[in-house]
Amino acid sequence: MNLEEMQEVWAVHERRLERSLRLNHQLLRETQLDQTRSALRRLGAWLGFELATDLVVLAWLCAFAFEQRAQLRILLPAACLVLAWGCFLRLTLRQLAARRGIDFSGPTLAIQRALELLRIARIANTRWRILAAPILWFPLLVVGGSAFGHDVYAECGAGWLIAQALFGLALAPALFFASRKLAQRTPNSPVLQRIARDVAGRSLETARARVESIAAFEREESA
């Protein structure tokens, strides 16, 4: 079937549709369309919550680090956490920036690219938060203990603390490799599969390939 033949069939299709297609007005009126939540709206609400949480944690960490400025052994883990939460905040802001201005009535390619960039920002956020969690375990232990009035160094002993730090450092690469394995397997849980793909970087590769295919479509090429 060439394009001209397709056009002929399309014309027949058009005429039949005109006669047979019915729109359910009643259903449309009765449905409270305004109340339907879209994925983008839910994401917006979630990002707002994430931003507020990140800001509160960061502000608290900064104040805590300032209080502990005389004690280097507390200040250093607190500074690590400040740095990490600064990065998390940046990841959230990147998602908010990517989400802003997505209007489905925009040109198809531009909107699809914007959606893909948002997906890339979301994947990066999930990936780095999960991979950073075990590394931050040790500073969290010290800062958390200190905030509740415990001297973790004195109470737990050097051996136990070193073991915790090493465990955290070893867990991050282990998590990465486990995600790569899990991402290849048949999904029993789509959510788990998605997270594994995000952490392993597979989703990122797919999203980047998609951005590239959009750019290729936009490029003008001579026939």
Add this chain to the structure above:
Amino acid sequence: MKAAPDRAELFLEEIEAHKQILHKVSRAYCAGREDRADLVQEIVVQLWRSFASFEGRAKFSTWMYRIALNVAISFQRRNRANGRDRAHADGELLQYVAAPEPEPGSEAIDELYRRIARFEDFDRALILLYLDGNPHAAIAEVLGISLTNVATRISRLKERLRQGSGGEGSANS
């Protein structure tokens, strides 16, 4: 004096006038009847949400095509990423557009949609707009590409179809 129709009535009138777009786009991007109904629902919801900002600068059909294609492409990607047909989250299927009954000779139309479905997302959008009789300028406006690009891609699609390799891969290759 006749009262001016409210926003919802105006919306319904416009949708009524262009309901074929809903059917064509959903059929081009979804094979299953239930998925099509879900997609139509998502498109209508997005149209209604965006209707407040519709200022009439573009033709309604152009605006509607943009939204319908954006929702359809995203819907299809989501389904593909899930690796399965989308589950009905609310367990309710809203049939906004009653599908036409199959008529004699509809095999050719089925075959036409099968051909369209072989194209990749953006080529599929392009061919749908072309078959629907949209001028190159309108296609360029909906997709957000240049007129030259539209012309180039259409001639390439024609060539691919003539060679009998239509659909597999993109018109890029």
